[in-house]
Every structure is written in C-alpha cells, then in structure tokens.
Amino acid sequence: MTLAAGIDLGTGAVKAVLFDVSDGETKWLARSTERIRRRDPLVLAKQGYERILAGLDLDPELVDYVATTGDGENISFRTGHFYSMTTHAKGATYLRPGISAVIDIGALHGRAIATDDRGKVLTYKMTSQCASGSGQFLENIARYLGVALEEVGEISKTADNPETVSSICAVLAETDVINMISRGISTANILKGIHIAMASRLVKLLKSIKAREGIALLTGGLAVDEGLIEAMQEQVVEQKLKVKIVSHPDSIYAGAIGAALWGAFRHDKLLQVEHGVPSKDLHEYDAARPALAVDMGEESVACPLTSVVEPQSSTCPADQVLRSDSADKKT
Amino acid sequence: MALDEIVERCQDLYDDLDFKYIKQWKAAGSGRKAIGHMPVYVPREIVHAAGMLPVGILGGGDQLDVIHGDAYYQSYICRIPRSTIELAVTGRLDELDGMLFPSTCDVIRNLSGMWQLKFPDKLVRYFDVPQNFDLDVGGVFYTRELQLLRDQLAELGGREITDDDLRASIALYNENRRAIEALYAYRSAQPGQVPTPEVYLLMRAGMILPVDEHTRLIHDYIAAAKAVKRPVRDNCRVVVTGLFCEQPPLGLLKSIEMAGCYVVDDDFMLVARWLLEDVPTEGDPLKNLSDAFITYSVETSCKYVPVREDKGKFLIESVRRNRAEGVIFASPSFCDPALLDRPMLQKALTAQGIPYTAFKYAENSGQMQPIREQAGTFADSIKLWSAA
Numbered sequence: 001m002t003l004a005a006g007i008d009l010g011t012g013a014v015k016a017v018l019f020d021v022s023d024g025e026t027k028w029l030a031r032s033t034e035r036i037r038r039r040d041p042l043v044l045a046k047q048g049y050e051r052i053l054a055g056l057d058l059d060p061e062l063v064d065y066v067a068t069t070g071d072g073e074n075i076s077f078r079t080g081h082f083y084s085m086t087t088h089a090k091g092a093t094y095l096r097p098g099i100s101a102v103i104d105i106g107a108l109h110g111r112a113i114a115t116d117d118r119g120k121v122l123t124y125k126m127t128s129q130c131a132s133g134s135g136q137f138l139e140n141i142a143r144y145l146g147v148a149l150e151e152v153g154e155i156s157k158t159a160d161n162p163e164t165v166s167s168i169c170a171v172l173a174e175t176d177v178i179n180m181i182s183r184g185i186s187t188a189n190i191l192k193g194i195h196i197a198m199a200s201r202l203v204k205l206l207k208s209i210k211a212r213e214g215i216a217l218l219t220g221g222l223a224v225d226e227g228l229i230e231a232m233q234e235q236v237v238e239q240k241l242k243v244k245i246v247s248h249p250d251s252i253y254a255g256a257i258g259a260a261l262w263g264a265f266r267h268d269k270l271l272q273v274e275h276g277v278p279s280k281d282l283h284e285y286d287a288a289r290p291a292l293a294v295d296m297g298e299e300s301v302a303c304p305l306t307s308v309v310e311p312q313s314s315t316c317p318a319d320q321v322l323r324s325d326s327a328d329k330k331t
Numbered sequence: 332m333a334l335d336e337i338v339e340r341c342q343d344l345y346d347d348l349d350f351k352y353i354k355q356w357k358a359a360g361s362g363r364k365a366i367g368h369m370p371v372y373v374p375r376e377i378v379h380a381a382g383m384l385p386v387g388i389l390g391g392g393d394q395l396d397v398i399h400g401d402a403y404y405q406s407y408i409c410r411i412p413r414s415t416i417e418l419a420v421t422g423r424l425d426e427l428d429g430m431l432f433p434s435t436c437d438v439i440r441n442l443s444g445m446w447q448l449k450f451p452d453k454l455v456r457y458f459d460v461p462q463n464f465d466l467d468v469g470g471v472f473y474t475r476e477l478q479l480l481r482d483q484l485a486e487l488g489g490r491e492i493t494d495d496d497l498r499a500s501i502a503l504y505n506e507n508r509r510a511i512e513a514l515y516a517y518r519s520a521q522p523g524q525v526p527t528p529e530v531y532l533l534m535r536a537g538m539i540l541p542v543d544e545h546t547r548l549i550h551d552y553i554a555a556a557k558a559v560k561r562p563v564r565d566n567c568r569v570v571v572t573g574l575f576c577e578q579p580p581l582g583l584l585k586s587i588e589m590a591g592c593y594v595v596d597d598d599f600m601l602v603a604r605w606l607l608e609d610v611p612t613e614g615d616p617l618k619n620l621s622d623a624f625i626t627y628s629v630e631t632s633c634k635y636v637p638v639r640e641d642k643g644k645f646l647i648e649s650v651r652r653n654r655a656e657g658v659i660f661a662s663p664s665f666c667d668p669a670l671l672d673r674p675m676l677q678k679a680l681t682a683q684g685i686p687y688t689a690f691k692y693a694e695n696s697g698q699m700q701p702i703r704e705q706a707g708t709f710a711d712s713i714k715l716w717s718a719a
Contacts, residue, residue: 081564082707083590086708
C-alpha cells in the first residue's frame with residue numbers, strides 16, 4: 001500500500017488529491033480544490049493538504065510521498081516535484097484511458113501534449129507568452145461583461161452570430177471586446193467569439209504535435225467550460241482533424257492526480273533501489289500499514305456535456321502497464 | 332559561525348560590485364597590492380607568494396547595467412568581457428594593481444589588449460598556458476611563463492619572491508583545495524544538506540578572500556551544514572558543466588535545484604579546483620606548479636585534449652564518481668569554448684548511455700521559467716523513465 005498525495009498549484013486554483021496504490025489497484029481517497037483569489041497559494045496548498053488528511057483522520061507520517069506540480073516547487077513539505085506536462089499526461093490517462101493527446105487549459109497557459117497509454121509525454125507545445133489562450137484571459141473578459149465564470153459556457157452556447165475576435169493577442173482581443181460592447185453586440189455572441197478564438201489557438205497546438213486522430217482529453221480549469229468544448233469541437237472539424245475532443249468531470253484534478261500517481265511510482269521505485277525490494281513484493285514490505293476504507297462522497301464537479309464525459313475510472317490501466325514495465329526495468 | 336552567517340557573509344561579498352573588501356584588505360597593511368584575474372586558471376600561488384591578494388574578476392553578474400561595455404564588443408560576443416570593461420571604466424576596479432588574463436579564449440585575449448590600452452599604468456599580463464602536455468616541451472614553456480610572472484610581480488611589489496615564499500603559498504593552496512574537495516564530497520554524498528547556490532557563494536567568496544581565511548570558512552560551513560537537518564527531496568542527481576567562465580545568475584542555480592535536480596558536481600571557479608592533487612612543497616616550486624598543470628589538472632573546454640578518444644572522459648568519470656544520473660550543459664551564449672566542445676562531450680555521453688540536456692544563459696539572464704521547465708522535464712524523464 002502506497003499513500004501518495006498530489007498538489008497542483010495552479011495560477012488560478014490549488015488542487016490536492018490523495019491516492020492509495022496497492023497491487024496495481026488505484027484508489028482515489030480524497031480531493032480538495034480552492035480558488036486562489038489573491039490569497040497566498042502556498043498557504044492554500046498547505047490548508048488543502050491538511051484538509052484532505054483531516055477528512056480521513058490520517059496522520060501525515062503515513063503519507064509516503066507528497067508530489068507537487070504546477071508552481072508547487074516552493075511547497076516546503078513536498079517529497080518531489082513533477083512538471084505539468086508529465087503530470088497532466090499521467091492524470092489524463094488515468095481519467096480517460098486510451099487517449100492520445102491532452103489539452104491542458106489553465107489560467108496562464110494552454111498546452112497540447114501527445115501521450116501514450118502509460119502517460120509518457122511524447123511531445124508537447126505550449127501557447128506562447130500571449131495570454132489569449134488561457135483561463136485568465138477568459139476570466140478578464142467575463143468580468144468586463146459582468147458574467148460569472150460559471151455562466152460563460154451556457155451563455156456562449158446560445159450565440160447566433162459570433163463576432164470575430166483576435167486570436168493572436170490578448171490585448172487586441174480585449175480591445176475588440178470593448179468595441180463590441182459599445183457596438184451593442186450581445187454577450188452571447190461576444191463570448192462565443194472569444195471561445196472560437198481560444199479554440200482556434202488550442203486546436204492549432206494539437207496540429208503542431210501531430211495529433212490528427214484519436215481522443216484528446218481536456219484538462220485544467222477550463223476543461224468543464226462547455227462553450228469552449230463546443231467551440232473546440234467545431235474548430236477540430238474546421239481545421240480538418242479527426243480528433244475527438246472529450247472532457248471529464250474531474251479534469252481540473254488531472255495535474256494533481258498525475259502528481260500523486262507518479263509520486264506513488266517513485267516511492268516504490270526508491271524502495272526498490274534502497275532496499276532491493278522487487279516490485280511485486282513492495283506491498284508485503286509495506287504490509288504493516290492499516291488499510292484505509294474511504295467513501296469519496298459526491299464532490300465531483302458535474303459536467304453538463306454528458307455526451308462526451310466518460311465515467312470516472314477507479315483503477316488506472318496505464319498504471320498497471322507501468323507496474324509491469326517497472327518489473328522489467330523498462331520504465 | 333552559524334550557517335546563516337556564513338552564507339550571508341558570502342552573499343555580501345558576492346553582491347559587492349564595488350569590491351570594498353579589496354580596499355579594506357589593502358588598508359590593513361602598508362604597501363599591500365591586489366591583482367585581478369579572469370577565469371579560468373592562473374597560478375594564484377605566485378600572486379600570494381608576492382604578498383599580494385589574488386582577486387577573481389568574474390564579470391558584473393545580473394545586477395550591473397552595462398552602459399559603456401557594449402561599445403567595446405560586437406553583439407555576437409558573450410557578456411562577461413562587456414561587464415568586466417564596465418566594472419573597470421566605472422572605477423570599480425581601481426584598487427587593483429594589476430590584471431591577469433588567462434588564455435581562456437580569443438575574447439579574453441582581446442580584453443587583455445583593451446586593458447593595456449585603457450590602463451597603461453597597471454600591470455597587465457596575458458597569461459599563456461601550455462596546450463602541449465609533454466613535460467619537456469609544454470612543461471619547459473610553462474615553467475618559463477611562471478618565472479616571467481614571478482619576475483613581473485616581484486618588480487611590482489618591490490621585493491624578491493623567494494622559493495620559500497612560493498612553497499609556503501603552495502602549502503596554503505593545497506589546504507584550500509583539500510577543503511574544497513571535502514565540501515564537494517559532502518555535497519555529493521548528501522546533496523540535500525548542501526544546496527548548490529550555497530556552494531557557489533562559498534566558491535565565489537574564495538575569489539576575493541585570502542586563501543587561509545577561505546579555507547577556514549569552508550571548514551566552518553561544512554561543520555555548520557552537518558549540524559542542521561534539511562529536508563531530503565526526491566531529486567535526480569546531475570552534473571552541471573559549461574559554467575567555467577561567464578557566471579550563471581544565482582537564480583539559475585536555484586532554478587535547477589527547484590526543478591528537481593541535485594547538483595553533485597560542477598565546474599564553478601575552476602581556478603580553485605584546477606590541480607587535482609597536492610603540489611609538492613619540496614624542490615623547485617615553479618617546476619612543481621608546472622608539472623602539476625601538465626600531469627594532473629582538470630579537463631575543461633579551455634584546455635586541449637591531445638588524444639581524441641579521451642575527450643569527455645573527465646566528465647564521464649565525474650558522472651560515475653558522483654553517481655550522477657544525467658548531465659546539464661549550461662553554457663553562456665556565444666561562449667566559443669563551451670559551445671564548440673558540447674557536441675563532442677554529448678557524443679561521449681551518448682556512447683555511455685548518460686542522458687543530458689542543454690541550454691544557454693547570460694550572466695544577466697532574468698527569466699528562469701524556461702530553464703525551470705527544461706531542467707524539470709529532464710528531471711522527470713530521469714526519475715520516471717530511466718532504467719535505473
């Protein structure tokens with residue numbers, strides 16, 4: 001039994017999860033998410049972690065590995081840190097086995113990642129310095145329009161004549177939006193135009209990593225924005241790709257999930273190196289630890305796009321691949 | 332001395348672009364003189380034996396605005412000569428009584444010419460080192476170069492530099508190298524206890540402090556570091572190379588560690604680690620220094636490797652000895668020696684199955700996010716996908 005926590009310190013929110021990985025079985029024990037809203041993200045990370053431990057009445061000493069990702073390199077209680085491409089690829093393959101690509105749309109960056117079944121990053125591309133493919137940009141626009149971020153997707157879907165917005169530069173796009181407001185363009189058409197501009201950039205990223213078919217899972221904070229998902233599906237058709245864009249109710253946790261699963265993997269690997277314990281015996285080695293029985297409850301964020309949302313997997317086949325590989329020392 | 336105090340002292344010396352310490356040192360005794368030197372190697376023992384303070388001049392770092400320096404060099408030249416000229420023409424190096432320019436590369440050689448034109452009243456010496464490693468050829472040549480330096484410094488100081496002076500200085504530098512070796516061995520054994528930015532600051536302090544004081548400082552640091560308990564991270568172990576001349580910003584070293592890498596060997600301040608064994612303190616001191624250079628000195632991009640197959644062996648031995656899992660090539664932009672050597676070194680690493688990554692920096696690089704991403708993904712690839 002390996003208990004591993006993953007903490008994804010993003011630009012807009014801090015996500016924390018706890019996993020139990022035993023004999024190839026992966027159990028998601030707890031989760032926590034907190035919007036940063038000008039608070040100290042390091043304090044929020046600690047609070048989020050402590051909250052999931054308190055919810056399970058779990059001694060921190062029992063956690064084998066605390067893995068951070070995103071901007072979590074400064075979290076003092078981390079065991080190790082993994083980079084966002086690495087963790088989003090792993091987290092995405094956990095949430096939706098069989099994908100070939102991940103599109104991570106966070107507050108600051110958008111990135112497309114090509115991955116294999118094990119969650120190994122094959123290649124990736126990020127949006128450039130410009131923020132026009134990011135969640136922060138959308139949040140700014142929503143604020144100008146007086147719309148809550150949660151309402152953006154629903155309103156965007158009612159657009160009947162979307163306006164064209166600059167997809168190159170966030171500053172130009174924001175100027176476009178101010179002009180549109182003064183011209184009396186409807187909020188729905190402005191938002192849809194923004195979604196199309198963002199989707200256009202993100203689908204170009206998919207093309208640049210040569211993801212032309214298969215399934216691409218959206219992760220990050222905007223992965224549940226149904227207006228953006230719809231715009232991306234339209235852009236995929238327009239840019240002549242055969243990629244199926246899907247989301248997942250827990251997409252926002254992908255980075256934290258990936259961090260926790262890689263943390264568990266590293267814990268086992270380090271045990272092997274330190275004690276010469278073969279991977280198949282790791283759980284016997286750790287047998288003294290009491291088993292945890294946990295009810296996850298109903299904390300999941302509901303994704304309205306039921307047609308593309310896949311049910312949450314309780315075990316991660318990709319991780320099983322990793323474990324069998326690690327026994328052969330091919331990981 | 333407490334750990335924080337030691338690090339703070341080193342940081343203060345590092346931050347001081349006005350070299351106030353030189354003024355203090357000179358004021359503490361009459362007739363004292365200080366001699367500056369550029370990277371990568373000069374025999375500091377001779378400067379010390381002359382009763383003078385050797386001072387490593389390592390550019391202006393990321394806190395110096397280069398206003399005049401850009402007028403002296405083309406845009407495709409690295410930054411260290413520009414910022415060094417800037418230090419000089421703004422009067423910050425006025426306390427130096429001379430300057431040595433080792434044969435690091437053409438740019439540093441040209442800098443010595445500029446110095447001669449700008450500062451005709453100072454001792455300026457382009458210090459050549461052998462690229463032939465036959466004791467009867469390169470050795471004889473180098474002994475003559477050392478004698479010439481000895482004569483020039485004796486003339487500047489107004490007193491003879493005796494063999495006993497040289498032997499005493501050699502003994503002090505032997506002690507210093509042993510202390511540095513102990514520091515590096517401790518970091519390699521327990522990298523979590525010895526952050527590389529602290530090692531760097533300690534090594535930088537040795538570029539201005541008198542050698543015996545620096546030796547004590549290192550011993551104090553090791554004792555203090557052993558007394559504190561620092562968290563052990565799941566980082567991979569890397570050797571960083573290419574930083575031997577233009578200095579990396581401190582933020583770069585912090586970024587590499589933050590990104591999940593423990594640095595277990597490096598090529599900072601090679602002047603202090605150049606000779607790999609003690610120099611004998613018996614016999615002819617200049618011949619001993621020369622023989623040491625010829626027969627047991629480090630391999631670096633500024634030094635010719637006569638046998639093609641030997642290229643990279645030194646780096647590979649460092650990787651093996653320090654149980655490193657990969658190599659980070661961090662080279663200054665436009666650094667001819669580092670960048671021309673890199674493909675050969677990478678080829679040697681590839682042949683041994685040692686992973687590596689490479690990026691460039693300048694001494695005033697401010698944006699560390701790309702470096703963190705690159706070093707971090709490199710660390711991830713080692714931790715998650717290496718066979719070990």
